[in-house]
Amino acid sequence: MVGKKASGGRGGQRKRVRTQASATAKAQSVSRMKGGRYEADLRLATEAVRLASKLCRASQLQLRENENTNQTKRDKLESPVTVADLGAQAIVSWALQNLPNSGAVTRNDGFSLVAEEDSDFLRSEEGADLRNRVVDLVNNTLRGSGLKELTEAEVLLAIDEGRSEGGSDRRHWVLDPIDGTRGFVGNRQYAIALALLDEGEPVLGVLGCPNLSLEAEDLDARTAAATSSSESSSSSQQEDGSGYLFVAEKRRGAYKVGIEIEAGSSGSDAESGAPGDILGHRISVDEVDPNDAVYMESVETKHSDHAFARKVAENSGINKDSLKLDSQVKYGVIASGKASAFMRFPDLDYKEWIWDHAAGAIIMEEAGGVVTDSEGKKLDFSKGRTLNNGNGIVAAPPKLHRKLIESIKALGR
Template sequence: MDSPYRHELEVAIQAVQAATRISRHVLDESNKGEIQKADLTPVTVADYAIQAVLTQALHSAFPDDGLVGEESAGELLTNSALVQHMWAVIQNVQTSCSSSSDDWDKAREIFPPSAESLADLISLCETTTPAGPDASPNRVWVFDPIDGTKTFLRGEQYAINVALLIGGRQILSVVACPLLDGNTSPDKTVDNSTLDHHGPEEGGCILFAVKGFGAHVRPIFGENVPVRRLPRHADGVTLHELKLVTCWKGLDSGVEGINEEISKALDVKFPGCDLLGWVPRWAVLALGLANMTVWVYKTRERYAKIWDHAGAMLLFEEVGGMITDVDGKDIDLTRGRKFSANFGFVAAPRSCHHLVLRAVRDTLGVQGKGHLLR
């Protein structure tokens, strides 16, 4: 892709390739270094190792840019076994990368220099707060090392998300889906257990986009690989052509049954695609396997986290999608690590987004959830 951000795209793709190798390596290990965070969600050695590698790669290439990642360094300061496990994984993957056919001339800039550097690298991701156009730094990289850790632990769908924000706006997106076939037919539905059965060097896909230059998909690995520009399939879609992706089997934070009722109101097939991670959902929307998603939190005090959405949303927008919250407001990425100015999500083709939004709000009223509306 020719764009003003070609260099940023090349660096991010190479970093995500290394991150994918780490994730696949840990998937093959019996010990994934799983621990529970304070919010009771799981984290693995892969989450930490990938965040360290992404930080090293992006900070080396763009030292003045801010960095925001999901994981914090606190656990690494007291858990020396986890640090050594991370370092062993990184060294193993670095060795395999240096002997692969891919271009790893800049491997020393991608991989951390020592085990002692890992906590400091993770800490770099804790000091930046995403903000508006007048903030410093103006350029901020946001990443989720593994979106869908629960499904990753089961060997199911997960994604690696990297985004560049400039002035609080999505400019660049690189998303790796190591277990998703980028050539899946649009008439298929996918769920967490739908896996690309190609080998680890051939399977999966990278989706990437630069704002205003379209969304693209390519294999994760290989030289001179085919790159396909994704069509603007969401342009001109009618209500009868809506296809849903949601997470209807895992409603820890969402209003139970609301997606089914909205689907009935719109006469949309339910359940459609079903994926736990948000980044895989945005990828599926970009690929045309779906063109609509809705999420309504149980309370107005629940907010989405920036690393689950920033950049990945751009993929859908670049194929004709429109994304707002349940109140119809644009998603505001200038409020920090949480979308504190927004409540939930309504994503649909621009041509019928207003009709989907109306159905969401009407359904909430009928279901006695009007207190969630503003």
């Protein structure tokens, strides 16, 4: 566990009590409904992803400000996306271990995090400038949330907690601090993706999607915020203007809520049955006729064979053009009924990591969808850091999923 920094003096003690009380109230407000086995974990995961979303927004704003400047190779190495990747991993790792009530979810087998980044370069002499920027970004985020700042050593240790190998034993948190790096750099969609595995199976997932709107035509929350009336206070517009969190707990459904909407706050159509009682809106996949279906795929062609996906779609009766989005945001869009399917057909030698799909898969499944490999087999997250699956990913409502798998087999993938 990442150590806590002492604060001296009465003023420091009073401040620590106030900020800890504030954080406790926020964490507790995420959950009033009892009975979920992973409820405490979900509360922590939700708040951790909120913090990381705040950090990533600040970093992407800096990236946009720098996009027209000439950058050296070193500038790109230390670019805001690199800083945000490392900072988001540090802040999620720290939050899962140190936010109020985190001790309630730590079992005898200890804390395990399977994540994408490590601090090797940061610890080198060459990485000193990047190290300082990561620490500053983390502490700016914590300071703005009323939480204690971390030392440099604590930030590096938090990042390196992500070196776990995962597996089928015990519980493992799984994190992609910025899923959709090219989307982040390109000022498009990206996600902070956090899941919990228990004996190799996803049991909860949280997706933070800071740029997502489910109402704007381009699905961009920044468009929704710019075009919505400043006098409107409807729940849907508040959510769209802030981006979304998608959350799910095994056998308790999938829900969406605005990232900036205070946990536990009421909305005109909020539902109190959400896992962790986040008072979000329950979401479900939309089983439509193939003629009305829209399938999704990655923006980057190197991530998927778009031509083959088009053949599968047409063979299944889907004639509309695909909707291309970066990252696991796609799972949230389909789980919300705003699209119908997601297909991914990478090269045969492409390696999928468990953090690429763990959070999105359980959200999709709890929304009533099906997520498998291209052979129709359930995704296996129990084999370590890499995903043990066939060549491809298919996610869709049950009936459409069957059609897509049949088409893949008929086309001989």
